[in-house]
Amino acid sequence: MVTAAEEAQRTTAGLECLEPTLNGARIELDYVGTGHDGTLTRFTETVELPGSLEHVDDAVVRPVLRLLSLAASLSYFKAFAPGTISVPGGLTTVERTFLREVTRHGLGEFAYVNDLPAVFETPIDAPAAAPVAQPWVDEATPRKVLVPVGGGKDSVVSIEALREAGYEVGLFSVNSYAPIEATARVAQLPLHTARRKLDPELFRLNAEGAPNGHVPVTAVNSLVGLLTALALGFDTVAFSNEASASFGNIDWHGVEVNHQWSKGLEFERLLRGALPAGAPRYVSLLRPVTELRIARRFATRTAYHPVFTSCNRAFKLTEADRTSWCGECPKCRFVFLCLSPFMPRADLEAVFGGRDLFAEALDHADRYAGFLELLGKEGLVKPLECVGEPDECRVALSLVTEKPDWAGHPFLAEPEVVALHAAPGDAEAVLAFREGEHALTPDLEDVARAV
């Protein structure tokens, strides 16, 4: 329910998205924010691609660039929320739907955490624009595949699956982080890095207390990846977003809030439907498999074990704030649990700097509760982080409990933990290939099936 006061605020405050500009490899995304007191703030976000787009048809580049401008606008819009998003240059029907959905679902966690349900109904003020391009159709056979690398386990599984199947693979990242560079070194494949820089005015507003929170960062990375693929001549961008990403955290004001929404199948379909003819294929290779199945395959990719990092604290924008495997966050707990059935105990503990996160949970009530959240103890909410479903955590728990190197571990023997074991038959279901729940071509489907 939106109150009259909220309604008045959101009609005056908000963000204006201006037409993005492109100069070779350099993109500028321009916005103007209007505060609730009427103050105007200008923002320019820059993206430097690893190759120029000069040689690519503008009829293909421009629609992708405009989608990037809309997805990236949310970082700035949130500082003025609730409010209106206006696009004075106009929106096509497809762009309007894209913007409405990325705002409603991509800012779902932000709305929930800041108690701003009005964000779900953000008004979009833009004249209608005529479609500028034919829609994209999935025709050509994938050959040259750009794999976005996040420095964690999922992209490693995709890289090796595609390479083993004989595809020409290139790696891509938005900004550079130690685990991403190390992954590329182990893979011995070229890493193409785009440099994305948020406008520092945003951090000033955040420091002054503007509303802040999670944004659908994978939506932005996806569009930068597509533009990079266009610049460098890749026909496919293959993300490593898993089946589990499509499941939300909590229902709130009639909307399913999902931290990982732009990693989910709904977003994948939305973006595919918004692309122009001539754009590269956008797909997630690991869509038909769960995190647990990915973990099982990653456990066999031992060359990457010393270098990968899934902990989000390794990926802060400010270098001084970065750490490797903190061992204390939901993501660390989740990866520890999911790899535990598939790796020798000593090797798993070595990944985490010699730490046993199960044992540590016995000494820290919050970490213990964190495992119960992952395991879906009744009444608890799945953490607002990139973690899998309670079902797969329960299967991991049951499998690790059977392993001799964990026999007699006191955490695994806790009655509250034992009560959260999987039911018979769950392992088979969790590890099964999800038939039809993906957008893969038949040949890429074969690659995914082998994961």
Ligand SMILES: CC(=O)N[C@H]1[C@@H](OP(=O)(O)OP(=O)(O)OC[C@H]2O[C@@H](n3ccc(=O)[nH]c3=O)[C@H](O)[C@@H]2O)O[C@H](CO)[C@@H](O)[C@@H]1O[C@H](C)C(=O)N[C@@H](C)C(=O)N[C@@H](CCC(=O)O)C(=O)O
């Ligand atoms: C690294 C991380 O987890 N960051 C999240 C954290 O932000 P924090 O302040 O601790 O650090 P920074 O990331 O350095 O951000 C500084 C400020 O900049 C804002 N910001 C950042 C990127 C952006 O694109 N737009 C921005 O406005 C940010 O709000 C900070 O004020 O907490 C934030 C609030 O919850 C999160 O939004 C930060 O998440 C990053 C955007 C991020 O890159 N997160 C990924 C590791 C992540 O969560 N990936 C998800 C994918 C979800 C999706 O749908 O795309 C996942 O793997 O599940």
Ligand SMILES: Nc1ncnc2c1ncn2[C@@H]1O[C@H](COP(=O)(O)OP(=O)(O)OP(=O)(O)O)[C@@H](O)[C@H]1O
């Ligand atoms: N900075 C980045 N640049 C390019 N792609 C990225 C970046 N960060 C994440 N990704 C990609 O976005 C998707 C989601 O990221 P996610 O963190 O879930 O995967 P991951 O890092 O491969 O594995 P893990 O689940 O172990 O963290 C993956 O395809 C990942 O490769």
